[in-house]
Amino acid sequence: xxxxxxxxxxxxxLIPGSxxxxxxxxRLGRWGLGSTLxxxxxxxxxxxxxxxxxxxxxxxxxxxVALTVVQVFLVYYAVLWxxxxxxxxxxxxxxxxxxxxxxxxxxxxxxxLVATVGPVAWGAYLTSVQHGLLNSLFTxxxxxxxxxxxxxxxxxxxxxxxxxxxxxxxxxxxxxxxDAQTGATTIVGIPRNLYNAPFxxxxxxxxxxxxxxxxxxxxxxxxxxxxxxxxxxxxxDAESKGSNPGIEAMxxxxxxxxxLTVQYYVLIDMQGFVDLIDAxxxxxxxxxxGRLPINGGVDAAGNPINVDGWIEPxxxxxxxxxxxxxxxxxxxxxxxxxxxxxxxVQQALLxxxxxxxxxxxxxxxxxxxxxxxDTDIPQAALGAFGQLALKAKEQQISDLEIVPPTYSNxxxxxxxxxxxxATATAPAAPAG
Numbered sequence: 171x172x173x174x175x176x177x178x179x180x181x182x183x184l185i186p187g188s189x190x191x192x193x194x195x196x197r198l199g200r201w202g203l204g205s206t207l208x209x210x211x212x213x214x215x216x217x218x219x220x221x222x223x224x225x226x227x228x229x230x231x232x233x234x235v236a237l238t239v240v241q242v243f244l245v246y247y248a249v250l251w252x253x254x255x256x257x258x259x260x261x262x263x264x265x266x267x268x269x270x271x272x273x274x275x276x277x278x279x280x281x282x283l284v285a286t287v288g289p290v291a292w293g294a295y296l297t298s299v300q301h302g303l304l305n306s307l308f309t310x311x312x313x314x315x316x317x318x319x320x321x322x323x324x325x326x327x328x329x330x331x332x333x334x335x336x337x338x339x340x341x342x343x344x345x346x347x348x349d350a351q352t353g354a355t356t357i358v359g360i361p362r363n364l365y366n367a368p369f370x371x372x373x374x375x376x377x378x379x380x381x382x383x384x385x386x387x388x389x390x391x392x393x394x395x396x397x398x399x400x401x402x403x404x405x406x407d408a409e410s411k412g413s414n415p416g417i418e419a420m421x422x423x424x425x426x427x428x429x430l431t432v433q434y435y436v437l438i439d440m441q442g443f444v445d446l447i448d449a450x451x452x453x454x455x456x457x458x459x460g461r462l463p464i465n466g467g468v469d470a471a472g473n474p475i476n477v478d479g480w481i482e483p484x485x486x487x488x489x490x491x492x493x494x495x496x497x498x499x500x501x502x503x504x505x506x507x508x509x510x511x512x513x514x515v516q517q518a519l520l521x522x523x524x525x526x527x528x529x530x531x532x533x534x535x536x537x538x539x540x541x542x543x544d545t546d547i548p549q550a551a552l553g554a555f556g557q558l559a560l561k562a563k564e565q566q567i568s569d570l571e572i573v574p575p576t577y578s579n580x581x582x583x584x585x586x587x588x589x590x591x592a593t594a595t596a597p598a599a600p601a602g
């Protein structure tokens with residue numbers, strides 16, 4: 171009876187349902203065996219797709235209906251395995267086994283229950299987290315936009331609505347231009363203190379500013395976000411499209427500056443950015459500027475004072491708090507060096523975090539992402555963007571910074587800027 175008990179225990183672990191077929195309810199056993207074989211087939215297909223063709227997996231991971239089906243099946247199988255394990259414990263008839271083996275058998279069954287059902291339940295939980303992230307972050311109604319001239323152009327804004335500011339003024343403005351076939355990415359950096367941002371004739375801002383956003387020191391490109399929010403009548407349909415008037419004003423200006431058609435935007439809250447970096451375990455950067463101050467101000471000579479600490483030169487592994495200050499520190503530096511550091515942080519986020527890292531901390535990453543990011547990218551576009559992200563991760567990201575001394579921020583020549591952007595985002599010439 172002891173050998174029989176151990177045999178049933180092992181069968182329940184290795185082939186759930188087989189113990190019932192041999193020694194219990196064959197109907198329950200056949201149901202369990204069928205579900206087990208279906209699970210094995212799903213695992214084999216998943217592994218095969220992960221190794222040779224991951225497109226369907228990305229489609230499932232970014233589709234709420236598919237995720238619901240996966241979640242329901244995982245919950246069902248976890249519950250079924252618990253039922254089969256408890257029934258196996260009944261079939262074992264511990265009271266008829268050797269007295270010295272009874273406690274051992276019961277303890278092993280409890281441990282095996284946790285070791286086998288636990289991962290299935292954890293998978294159902296992660297699926298639920300992903301489902302919630304998709305619904306909270308991405309719109310489910312809009313159709314995916316087509317690439318323009320073979321590229322997706324995404325407006326990236328780093329927003330900071332601090333207590334000392336009137337509304338939100340983007341501290342970081344850039345466009346990620348992504349080749350729709352290869353994933354090759356160029357980031358075009360735009361200084362927040364750029365003057366005379368132009369608008370096309372189709373923009374609601376064209377009537378107000380036909381010669382560009384020019385009205386003195388209060389007309390920097392970053393102020394357009396506040397201007398749009400103060401004049402919502404200019405963009406009455408923005409909210410229904412998953413955007414807002416401030417975003418649309420920035421989009422129009424960036425399109426005028428770069429000559430690119432911007433399909434989507436991503437607004438990153440700079441404070442929530444801290445949580446995202448921490449959730450991912452930090453980033454590695456190479457500080458070539460020298461000591462960078464954390465907080466504080468400057469004295470009459472322009473030297474940092476009353477700082478809360480320093481980011482030292484050289485290779486550094488930064489948590490969220492220090493990564494934020496590495497990206498935003500301006501005392502003792504200038505906006506243009508800060509833009510370069512922001513690009514470095516963006517590239518570190520894309521290149522340094524592996525899928526295993528994200529998966530192991532998925533709950534915190536998803537929570538931070540939902541609180542940190544605002545976007546109008548629809549769920550329908552996520553599968554294609556997932557593929558592009560994997561391709562982009564394997565390539566060197568190029569960048570074009572529209573900053574002095576190459577470009578004047580006060581008297582910019584937008585014809586030259588647009589021509590240089592077109593060159594920087596042109597497809598690479600075929601080898602040979």
